[in-house]
Amino acid sequence: MKSLLFSRFLLLLPWVLIVIIVLDIDSSRAPLPARVPSGGGAGRGEPRSSAARPPPQRRPEAALPTIYAITPTYSRPVQKAELTRLANTFRQVARLHWILVEDAAARSELVTRFVAGAGLPCTHLHVPTPRRYKRPGLPRATEQRNAGLAWLRQRHQHLPPPQPGVLFFADDDNTYSLELFQEMRTTRKVSVWPVGLVGGRRYERPVVENGKVVGWYTGWRADRPFAIDMAGFAVSLQVILSHPKAVFKRRGSQPGMQESDFLKQITTVEELEPKANNCTKVLVWHTRTEKVNLANEPKYHLDTVTIEV
Amino acid sequence: MAWSVMGLCGESPNPGPSLGKGVACLCVPATQGNEELWVQSVLEMPKRRDILAIVLIVLPWTLLITVWHQSTIAPLLAVHKDDGGDSQRDLAAGLDSKEYCLSERDIVEVVRTEYVYTRPPPWSDTLPTIHVITPTYSRPVQKAELTRLANTLLHVPNLHWILVEDSQRRTPLITRLLRDTGLNYTHLNVETPRNYKLRGDMRDPRIPRGTMQRNLALRWLRETFNKNSSQPGIVYFADDDNTYSLELFEEMRSTRKVSVWPVAFVGGLRYESPHVNAAGKVYGWKTVFDPHRPFAIDMAGFAVNLRLILHRPQAYFKLRGVKGGYQESSLLRELVTLNDLEPRAANCTKILVWHTRTEKPVLVNEGKKGFTDPNVEI
Numbered sequence: 040m041k042s043l044l045f046s047r048f049l050l051l052l053p054w055v056l057i058v059i060i061v062l063d064i065d066s067s068r069a070p071l072p073a074r075v076p077s078g079g080g081a082g083r084g085e086p087r088s089s090a091a092r093p094p095p096q097r098r099p100e101a102a103l104p105t106i107y108a109i110t111p112t113y114s115r116p117v118q119k120a121e122l123t124r125l126a127n128t129f130r131q132v133a134r135l136h137w138i139l140v141e142d143a144a145a146r147s148e149l150v151t152r153f154v155a156g157a158g159l160p161c162t163h164l165h166v167p168t169p170r171r172y173k174r175p176g177l178p179r180a181t182e183q184r185n186a187g188l189a190w191l192r193q194r195h196q197h198l199p200p201p202q203p204g205v206l207f208f209a210d211d212d213n214t215y216s217l218e219l220f221q222e223m224r225t226t227r228k229v230s231v232w233p234v235g236l237v238g239g240r241r242y243e244r245p246v247v248e249n250g251k252v253v254g255w256y257t258g259w260r261a262d263r264p265f266a267i268d269m270a271g272f273a274v275s276l277q278v279i280l281s282h283p284k285a286v287f288k289r290r291g292s293q294p295g296m297q298e299s300d301f302l303k304q305i306t307t308v309e310e311l312e313p314k315a316n317n318c319t320k321v322l323v324w325h326t327r328t329e330k331v332n333l334a335n336e337p338k339y340h341l342d343t344v345t346i347e348v
Numbered sequence: 349m350a351w352s353v354m355g356l357c358g359e360s361p362n363p364g365p366s367l368g369k370g371v372a373c374l375c376v377p378a379t380q381g382n383e384e385l386w387v388q389s390v391l392e393m394p395k396r397r398d399i400l401a402i403v404l405i406v407l408p409w410t411l412l413i414t415v416w417h418q419s420t421i422a423p424l425l426a427v428h429k430d431d432g433g434d435s436q437r438d439l440a441a442g443l444d445s446k447e448y449c450l451s452e453r454d455i456v457e458v459v460r461t462e463y464v465y466t467r468p469p470p471w472s473d474t475l476p477t478i479h480v481i482t483p484t485y486s487r488p489v490q491k492a493e494l495t496r497l498a499n500t501l502l503h504v505p506n507l508h509w510i511l512v513e514d515s516q517r518r519t520p521l522i523t524r525l526l527r528d529t530g531l532n533y534t535h536l537n538v539e540t541p542r543n544y545k546l547r548g549d550m551r552d553p554r555i556p557r558g559t560m561q562r563n564l565a566l567r568w569l570r571e572t573f574n575k576n577s578s579q580p581g582i583v584y585f586a587d588d589d590n591t592y593s594l595e596l597f598e599e600m601r602s603t604r605k606v607s608v609w610p611v612a613f614v615g616g617l618r619y620e621s622p623h624v625n626a627a628g629k630v631y632g633w634k635t636v637f638d639p640h641r642p643f644a645i646d647m648a649g650f651a652v653n654l655r656l657i658l659h660r661p662q663a664y665f666k667l668r669g670v671k672g673g674y675q676e677s678s679l680l681r682e683l684v685t686l687n688d689l690e691p692r693a694a695n696c697t698k699i700l701v702w703h704t705r706t707e708k709p710v711l712v713n714e715g716k717k718g719f720t721d722p723n724v725e726i
Contacts, residue, residue, distance in 0.1 A: 053408030060412070116618065120591040120702035127500040127594065131467060214492040217499065235726040236488060239713030242726050256720075258713035321726045324492035327707040335616030335636035342634070348612045348619055348699050 104203035104224055106135045107191060107276070111183030112150070112211050113142040116331045116348060121211040122153055130159050132220045138190060140183035141165040149347060164190055172289065178297045181287045184208060188279065188286060195280055204276030208269045212328050219322035222314040223273040229306040232315040234271040235324035243268065244318045245311065252311040252318075265299040265308070270323050272298070278305050467530055469505040476580035476601055477506045479569065479654065483561030484522070484588050485514035489706050491521060491726060493588040498529045504597045510568065512561035513537040521725060538564045554668055556675050558587070563664045570661055573654065581654030585647045589706050592648075596700035599692040600651040606684045609693035611649040612702040620646065621696045622689065630689040642686075643677040648701045650676070656683055 108129065112118060122139075129135050137159055141150055144167045154163045166186045168179075188206075195202050205226045209215065223230055231252060233244030238258040245267065246254040255266035265272075279285070285304040287297055315322050480501065484490060494511075501507055509531050513522055516539045526533045538560050562585060573579065582603050586592065600607055608630060610621030615637040622645065623632035633644035643650075657663070666678035693700050714720065 050405065053412050057408055057411050116613065117702065117704055119699075120612065120704050123593050123702075124496055124500060124591045127503060128496060131499055131502060214496045215499075216495050233724075235492065236709040236711075239710050241488060241711065241714065241720045242724060244724075319724060321724065324489065324495075324726065325709075326489055326492050327709070329705040329707050331613045331704075332616050333618060336618060337636075346610070346619060346621075346697060346699060348702070 102203065103134045104205055104276075106132065106220055106224060106273075107138060107187075107204060107206045108135060108209040109138045109140065109184055109187035109191075109206065110209045110211050111140050111142060111180035111187075114147060114149075116333065117328050118211075119149060119153060119348065121328065122150070125209070125211055125215075126153075126157050126159065128215050128217070130157075131217055135159060135220070137161045138187045139163050140186050142168050142180070142183055152347075162190065176294055178287070178289065178294065180210075181289055181297070185286045191276070192280060192283060195276065200277060200280070202276045202280060205273050206276055206279055207273035210269065210325075212326060213270050214324040214326045216322045218320075219315075222322065225314075226273050226275045227312060228278050228310050229272060229274050229302065230312040230314045231267060231272045231318065232313070232323070233318050233321050234268045235321040237268050237270075237325040242321050243271070244321075245271075245313060247313040247317045250313065250317070252308055252313055260295055263296060263299045265302040267298055267302075268325060269298055270325055272302065272311075274305065467502045468507065468532070469503070471532075472505055475506040476582055477508050477654075478504065478582045478584060478597055478601060478651075479508045479510055480584050480586045481510045481512065481562055481565040482586050482588050483512050483514060483558035483565075485557075486519065486521075488709050488711065488726060490588070491525060493706060494522070494525055497586070497588055497592075498525070498531060500592055500594070501531060502529065503594050507532065507597070509533040510565045511535055512565050514540050514558075514561055534568065536561075536564055536568060556665075556670060559665045559667055559675065563667075566657060566664060569654065570658060573658060575658045579654075582651050583654055583657055584651040587647060589704060590648050591702040591704045593700045596693075599700065603651050603653050604690060605656055605688045606650055606652050606680065607690040607692045608645060608650045608696070609691070609701070610696050610699055611646040612699045614646045614649075614703045619699055620644070620649070622691060624691045624695050628691060628695060630686055630691055638673055641674055641677050643680040644673070645676055645680075646703060647676055648703060650680065650689075652683060 110125065112122065126137075129137055137157070139150065139154065139161060141147060141164070143165045146163060146165050150163060154161045164183075164186050166182045168182050172181070191206065195204075205223050207223060219232070222232065231245045233242050235242045237243050240258040243255070243257040243266070245252045246256050255261050255263070257266040260266065282305045285301065288300050482494075482497065484494060498509075501509055509526075511522065511526060511533060513519060513536070515537050518535055518537045522535065526535055540555055540557070540560050566583075569583065573581070582600050584597075584600060596609070599609065608622050610619045612619040614620050615635045617636060620633070620635045622630045623634055625631050633639045633641070635644045638644060660683055663679060663682035665675055670678055
């Protein structure tokens with residue numbers, strides 16, 4: 040009899056263990072697409088508990104929507120410096136996924152090494168810009184941003200809606216305050232905010248009345264449908280996925296119309312959500328870095344070691 | 349599979365009936381030693397039940413092992429498990445001749461640090477404090493520069509930011525910015541005397557920019573910290589438009605006297621660095637612009653131990669009569685000799701700080717009187 044019970048127990052033991060572990064995984068994994076929480080507090084990434092027996096009353100925190108930052112980049116002396124300080128900012132933001140797209144025919148070693156040690160979730164893509172599009176006056180980084188969009192669409196195509204997530208385009212020389220990410224996380228469709236040091240002015244911003252965007256306060260071509268800079272808006276992932284053909288266009292796109300051409304495919308001015316205190320605070324600046332003076336670099340008698348800068 | 353069956357069989361003296369499920373003991377014959385009996389019983393057991401029983405035993409253990417494997421990796425990769433699956437998928441045909449490569453290996457490596465977003469990191473009792481002295485002055489990009497510098501400094505444990513404004517009074521912009529970052533900071537100000545003979549708001553061009561502010565910070569340090577106190581500290585001069593990697597701060601923390609490293613984008617070169625000999629000592633400077641300066645190094649290329657600052661109270665940056673590029677020498681020659689310098693950054697072969705400069709923004713559309721609302725702070 041005793042041996043019978045014992046053997047029965049041994050048979051049931053693995054099943055019981057499985058049930059416990061599955062319960063533990065389910066409770067510690069982020070829950071399925073939840074409603075977008077209102078207002079972000081400082082996102083906390085709690086260390087995952089791997090307790091064998093999860094407390095049954097503990098509900099996991101409503102998952103913060105992931106912010107996807109698409110950054111086109113190209114090789115020049117200050118590239119690593121720009122990416123470093125951008126990474127230092129992004130690492131302060133919870134649940135941010137960085138999509139870095141190189142303007143190159145192949146992945147460069149510098150960026151590959153950088154991504155490996157970046158310290159935040161990062162996707163490294165690359166797509167070269169055709170030579171004929173590299174003239175001054177033509178829109179830049181179109182192919183790279185489209186590559187980021189394509190990757191994002193592909194990644195989510197099999198998952199059921201609603202997909203929480205916010206996407207924005209982060210150029211590698213701009214400056215972002217941490218408050219900006221809190222503001223954009225609550226985007227339902229497309230949100231907008233002021234941008235500093237752009238358009239020949241201290242700042243540009245959407246004009247807001249009664250919580251709706253009614254016009255554009257800008258120094259350059261205010262007649263554009265969306266007179267806003269690339270750094271001045273964010274789009275929710277759901278909108279991107281439900282408009283699979285919305286991409287940045289090259290043909291027929293006038294200079295400065297890139298943002299307008301893109302946004303008019305996915306939204307209207309009435310639907311825009313103003314952020315940053317009804318678009319009265321500047322949380323992102325369109326800084327540009329000076330071209331580096333390398334006049335003293337020798338043509339001959341190069342250094343004995345090769346150092347990456 | 350065999351061992352589990354064996355285990356079960358081993359426990360019971362009589363294999364067949366005691367299990368009650370008709371498990372065939374394939375390995376251990378009955379202890380009675382009656383081979384014919386055993387073979388017979390094996391053949392008699394209904395095969396379907398055998399298989400069912402074996403499956404019933406094997407299945408949970410395999411499930412257990414895979415689930416356990418997953419559960420230990422899940423905390424690290426929970427966010428990125430989707431990424432792993434992507435690499436196998438074919439790309440959409442609509443994108444002609446473009447290749448999107450997903451660096452899946454990189455994604456896995458990158459999630460080493462599990463960031464808990466409380467900033468700044470908690471104060472440690474064992475790490476020496478790094479006192480970062482940043483002079484700043486008012487211009488359109490000031491808030492942007494200080495914001496991204498603060499975003500970097502927020503990663504560094506035991507950091508004390510000494511921000512010195514070039515202004516008559518402490519400005520509300522800086523006061524608010526410092527308070528909102530949450531950093532451990534000291535806010536000072538001293539105005540470089542303006543040269544009123546020149547038109548406009550021109551500073552006295554004979555005084556290099558930032559000198560009075562750095563000197564004020566040094567004086568503050570000497571007044572605040574007792575010479576004999578054992579609080580370890582490192583002093584570093586960080587301009588607000590440079591770019592700093594986080595590794596740099598850890599390299600300088602172990603400074604005993606003065607440590608040095610290469611700086612990118614100075615002196616018209618990709619980088620300037622000290623010459624380090626095989627013994628790990630600095631014996632010269634790899635620069636094109638005046639390499640015979642006593643210390644041909646940029647402000648961002650060295651750090652000083654606080655004790656040294658406190659023990660040499662007369663050491664300051666020279667205010668006037670300083671040739672271009674000799675500012676750093678004017679301080680360092682009072683503190684240390686070439687022999688005492690400690691090379692860092694892998695014997696001065698890695699670039700951890702870049703002397704970037706930010707373009708002056710084009711504000712033509714503001715016009716003479718200013719177009720935008722001056723109350724909106726940028």
